[in-house]
Every structure is written in C-alpha cells, then in structure tokens.
Amino acid sequence: MGGLRELAAPFVALGPSGVAVRDRLKHLTAEDEHVLRLVGDHLGTVASRDLKARCAVGLDHDAGGWAARKRAVTGVSSSRWAGSITKATHDQWALARRSQLAHLQSLEAGVRMIAHRLSLPVGEKGTKHAPGGYASRREWHAKARRLHVLTDRLQAVRADWEAGRVRVVRGGKRLLNTRHHLEAARLTEEQWRTRWQAERRFLQADGESGKRFGNETIRVTPDGEVSLKLPAPLAYLANAPHGRYVLASRVAFAHRGVEWADRISANRAVAYRIHEDPARGRWYLTASWTTPVVRTVPLATVRAGGVVGVDTNADHLAAWRLDTHGNPVGAPRRFGYDLTGTAAHRDAQIRHALTGLLHWARRHHLALAIEDLDFTGEATREKHGRRKRFRTLVSGMPVARLRARLVSMAAALGIPVVAVDPAYTSRWGAQHWQQPLTTANRKATRHDAAAVAIGRRALGHPVRRRTAPPPHDRSDRAGHRTVQAPPGIPGREGPRPRIPGPRTRSVRAGRGAKAGDQDTQHRSRCPAEHESWQQDPLPLSI
Structure with missing residues (x-):
C-alpha cells in the first residue's frame, strides 16, 4: 500500500x-x-x-x-x-x-x-x-x-x-x-x-x-x-x-x-x-x-439521500444506486451509446444515454457520482507501446464531451454531480464487490463493481465492503472484529464495545466482557472459569 x-x-x-x-x-x-x-x-x-x-x-x-x-x-x-x-x-x-x-x-x-x-x-x-x-x-x-x-x-x-x-x-x-x-x-x-x-x-x-x-x-x-x-x-x-x-x-x-x-x-x-x-x-x-455562478449544494446535503455511482466506459455508462450507508440498492443499470459515425450522431448518442441516466436519478431524488477523468496524458503511444487496442479504447472514451454534457444537463434538472478521484476504482471495485454482488440470476460485471466503488467514495465510505465480525470464540485466529466504522474513528477495527443492559445469556448485564477480552476465554487462572452464576432478578422485558 x-x-x-x-x-x-x-x-x-x-x-x-x-x-x-x-x-x-x-x-x-x-x-x-x-x-x-x-x-x-x-x-x-x-x-x-x-x-x-x-x-x-x-x-x-x-x-x-x-x-x-x-x-x-x-x-x-x-x-x-x-x-x-x-x-x-x-x-x-x-x-x-x-x-x-x-x-x-x-x-x-x-x-x-x-x-x-x-x-x-x-x-x-x-x-x-x-x-x-x-x-x-x-x-x-x-x-x-x-x-x-x-x-x-x-x-x-x-x-x-x-x-x-x-x-x-x-x-x-x-x-x-x-x-x-x-x-x-x-x-x-x-x-x-x-x-x-x-x-x-x-x-x-x-x-x-x-x-x-x-x-x-x-x-x-x-x-x-x-x-x-x-x-x-x-x-x-x-x-x-x-x-x-x-x-x-x-x-x-x-x-x-x-x-x-x-x-x-x-x-x-x-x-x-x-x-x-x-x-x-x-x-x-x-x-x-x-449565467451567474450558482452556489453549489453542500456535500453533506448531497450525501443525505444516497447517490448513483456512474462508471464511464467506451460504449456505455454503468450505474448503480447506493443508499446513505454505501449499500447497493436494486439492480445495476446500463446506458449504452455508439460512438461510430458522424459527429452529430455521436453527440446524439451521448445525449440520449445521459437523458436516460438523469431521468432515472431524478425519479429516485438522487445525486450522481462520477469519476473526475482526464485521459490526455494516458493515450500516448509512447507509454503504452504496441497496445494499440488499449490506446484506441482509452482515446475513444468521450470524457470531455460527457463531462460537459452531464454537468449542463444535470444543472437544468437540478441534480447535483459529485466528482471523485478515479484512482483504483475499477481494481478495488472488482476485488471487493464483483463477487458478492453476483447471484444466480445476475452476474455483476467489473464496470458494475466500479460504479459501486465510485458511489462509496462519493459518500465518504471506503471502497472495501463491510465485513461481518468473526466468531467470538475464534477472535484470536480471525483477526479484527469489524471495519464498519467510518475512517478516522479510533479503534474502528478493534473489538466491539460492551453494550450495557439486561441480557438473555447467563452473564448479568454489565458483567460480561467484550469479545476481545482475554478473560472470557477458557484458560487457566481466568475469572471466567471460576465465576459462579446467579439469575438476574430483573425481568427481561425492562
């Protein structure tokens, strides 16, 4: 890293x-x-x-x-x-x-x-x-x-x-x-x-x-x-x-x-x-x-209702709706376009794809999250050598035209657009999201996973998906408990804190230790081995 x-x-x-x-x-x-x-x-x-x-x-x-x-x-x-x-x-x-x-x-x-x-x-x-x-x-x-x-x-x-x-x-x-x-x-x-x-x-x-x-x-x-x-x-x-x-x-x-x-x-x-x-x-x-410069909507307000992550490709836009917690909602959408033919035909194809995307986002009252792309320095043949197909693919992406069209059309419909850093979105999206989002009836593509990664980055969440905590009796072998907390929270990958209150287990409320507490393990000279049990007199409904 x-x-x-x-x-x-x-x-x-x-x-x-x-x-x-x-x-x-x-x-x-x-x-x-x-x-x-x-x-x-x-x-x-x-x-x-x-x-x-x-x-x-x-x-x-x-x-x-x-x-x-x-x-x-x-x-x-x-x-x-x-x-x-x-x-x-x-x-x-x-x-x-x-x-x-x-x-x-x-x-x-x-x-x-x-x-x-x-x-x-x-x-x-x-x-x-x-x-x-x-x-x-x-x-x-x-x-x-x-x-x-x-x-x-x-x-x-x-x-x-x-x-x-x-x-x-x-x-x-x-x-x-x-x-x-x-x-x-x-x-x-x-x-x-x-x-x-x-x-x-x-x-x-x-x-x-x-x-x-x-x-x-x-x-x-x-x-x-x-x-x-x-x-x-x-x-x-x-x-x-x-x-x-x-x-x-x-x-x-x-x-x-x-x-x-x-x-x-x-x-x-x-x-x-x-x-x-x-x-x-x-x-x-x-x-x-x-037109006078309009004050942009604060980023926190844009994130409040979720976003639509959009991945730009050579022949289509891959989009997926995410809620405020960064979870994919519903099924992915794809808006295709054909960039062959005359300039007027290509421009019409882009407008048609963006119109479908914006109308879908407006129906759900969501903002758009898109990569802040710039391929001017990546399309040279000096860097990519004989990879002519890759150079053609990169050069064929209508980045500048999409960016100008999207911002203009979204502003007319009152839809905010959030630009994110494009670094590693395709790689990390495929690594953490492509397999979990694939079901028996739906095969998630690499572009769909990248759209989820873009949306999570716009919402301020890490691209890495939230993992479930390991079993409490195998915490030593399973590693950290969870990564669900936002970045910057101290101890976000440590054990969960003890929640006070009545419990249905044999240990009374307030007496149970955290999952990471070594006293709860069955080892010699640990209090958990020798502590006596007593029924809590309080009813469980309190």
Whole structure:
C-alpha cells in the first residue's frame, strides 16, 4: 500500500457558466444572403489583419496596444464591431497559447518516456506503473530515431513558447489541410472554397447590458426581427434608419426561449453569431449569454439521500444506486451509446444515454457520482507501446464531451454531480464487490463493481465492503472484529464495545466482557472459569 498515491477529496461539480441556443434563419431573400456575405467577408478580412497584429506583438501586449488596435479597426467598421473583433482576437490568441502549452507538455512526456524505455535492456518486462524495454533491436533503433525527431520538435515548440509566438489559422487548421486531400474528403475545389470562406467570415457581436434588447450591433426584437449595424464602408446597403439592415427572416428560440425573452425585455446582454452552413445551404443565428455562478449544494446535503455511482466506459455508462450507508440498492443499470459515425450522431448518442441516466436519478431524488477523468496524458503511444487496442479504447472514451454534457444537463434538472478521484476504482471495485454482488440470476460485471466503488467514495465510505465480525470464540485466529466504522474513528477495527443492559445469556448485564477480552476465554487462572452464576432478578422485558 506504500506505492499508492494520495486520493483527492470528492467535491460537488460547478454548474455551467453560460447558455447558447440556436435557431435557423428561414425565408431569407437572395438580397439578405448577399448582404450577409458581403458584411461577413469584410469583417473577416478586418479580423484577420487584427489577429496578425496581435500575434506580432506576442508577450508585449498591453492595454495601450489593445486600444491602438481597436482604433485601427474602428476606422474601417464601427466602434461596436471593433470591440467584438478585438475581443475575439484576444480570446483566439489566448486559446492558441493554452494549446501550445498542452502540446509542449505532451512532447516532454513523450521524450521522457522514450528515453526511459531506451535506457532499459531489450526485452525487459515492465510493471504496472512503468513500461519495460522495447521488444527487439529493430524497434529500439526506430524509437531512437523517433526520440531525435521529438527532441527537435520540442526545442522548436519551447522556443516559440518562450518568445510568445503562436500559430493560428482563421477558419481552422483541419479545413486548411483538407485543401490538399480533396479526393479523400469527397469535395471539389469550389465546394472547399465555399466552406473556407464561410468559416472565415466574422458575423458575431458581444452584448451589452443597458442597451436596447441587450445588443446594439446585432439586434433581435422580442417578436423575432433580426437587424444588424452595417460597417461604415457598406452603409449604402442599409434598408432601415441609422445604417441598419433588417433581415426578412424571423427567429423563435424553441429551447430556453422564455429565458431569452426575459433577458432582452430587461435589456440584459445577449451575444449573437450568424453562421452559414454551405453543406446544407442554411443560415443560423446563435444567441448566448452568461449565467451567474450558482452556489453549489453542500456535500453533506448531497450525501443525505444516497447517490448513483456512474462508471464511464467506451460504449456505455454503468450505474448503480447506493443508499446513505454505501449499500447497493436494486439492480445495476446500463446506458449504452455508439460512438461510430458522424459527429452529430455521436453527440446524439451521448445525449440520449445521459437523458436516460438523469431521468432515472431524478425519479429516485438522487445525486450522481462520477469519476473526475482526464485521459490526455494516458493515450500516448509512447507509454503504452504496441497496445494499440488499449490506446484506441482509452482515446475513444468521450470524457470531455460527457463531462460537459452531464454537468449542463444535470444543472437544468437540478441534480447535483459529485466528482471523485478515479484512482483504483475499477481494481478495488472488482476485488471487493464483483463477487458478492453476483447471484444466480445476475452476474455483476467489473464496470458494475466500479460504479459501486465510485458511489462509496462519493459518500465518504471506503471502497472495501463491510465485513461481518468473526466468531467470538475464534477472535484470536480471525483477526479484527469489524471495519464498519467510518475512517478516522479510533479503534474502528478493534473489538466491539460492551453494550450495557439486561441480557438473555447467563452473564448479568454489565458483567460480561467484550469479545476481545482475554478473560472470557477458557484458560487457566481466568475469572471466567471460576465465576459462579446467579439469575438476574430483573425481568427481561425492562
């Protein structure tokens, strides 16, 4: 047990900090689409220049530089568009910076792991905590060459990190690389160009509280009328006063529409984004706003009614209901999903599985207990070597998507989510719970046992199941009496204390010794051997 790492304490996960809803812009005229493309292309060009200026500054960026960039953008658009463009540029640079740090850490881990395996003799077996040497001299030589490649990449990325250089592509690096593989993507050059231009357009505006309907740049009225402020060079396209263009389409948000209407009626900030989907030939409007941070429910309150332990797997969620004492109740449940096919299909599968899980938990008024998983450092081929199937299994688990979806959907239903440390839950769950939970009519799986272990950890109980005390006449051979008391209680694995009161045995109340008292054993010169017996005069009903 000395090699086990310290476990983190469970905590109640915070709810979502924002809301985003989307509706289709139907019945747009040809002129509406033409104006949207012109405005989006113009602002996209301005945003690209601003991003280039921001990347050139690097780590020397300050408030004065931001103000200078905003003044430059205002001259070719408007002050409101300039604020949205410069903020979006700042956020994109910050995201690229975080991604660069994650790539740097991944390269460092790969270099460190390959160097460790190269230092071991060829064919040496590994352990549970660290892989062994490479299987053959040929693999050793190939990994030695790869070590040099990764070292060169690491030096280049570290130099960029220290200098503050980031590499950003407006429109996405994946779509840019698709240009060189049009046949594999089943796209023509014209189709790719249409998608590329659509992704590089800029038609988004941040909201501002106190302004009319929460946004002066892209305004949506309560009856669904959409209008936008035209940039100064395109003001001649206006069909409404004050340089505005009103679209022929009307929007009506089916999801959270009442909440959206309450916000714009109170002139609270709402951000909007207009986006074209060239593959379907449709235009969409996305409305988003931030929500105040809600105070989480205390952990003690969440534990009061029991929890549902949830084990995340590559193709299903294994769940088991536990009472407040950590005992499994009822039968285990399984919510499956299929992660093959398109991204929309995978997302729908996850939402369907989470919906079933959350509705089941709400019927029983229970909280959810789930592992705080992060497999970013465990999916590298440098650590797991030729275990391609295992790497594929780990990489295929929708950890990030499940986490985001679960917290958001649970918050909407008012179900608390408790995150626990994932260490050893599968191993200890199978060791202590899989066999006891298996019956003639039900075979408990390793995932079911892990769900029980996760639920017990969320409730504050040890994963090890409660064992019955050994016979009192064999306490020396059977060991400790019980482990039912919570951790931290002195003597929780010692003998049970004597309970005062009348007894049905021959020894009077208060005279009997504890099971661990050696005087109760039949040994020479023990008082139990020579003590006389006398009937208790008190009735047993008292």
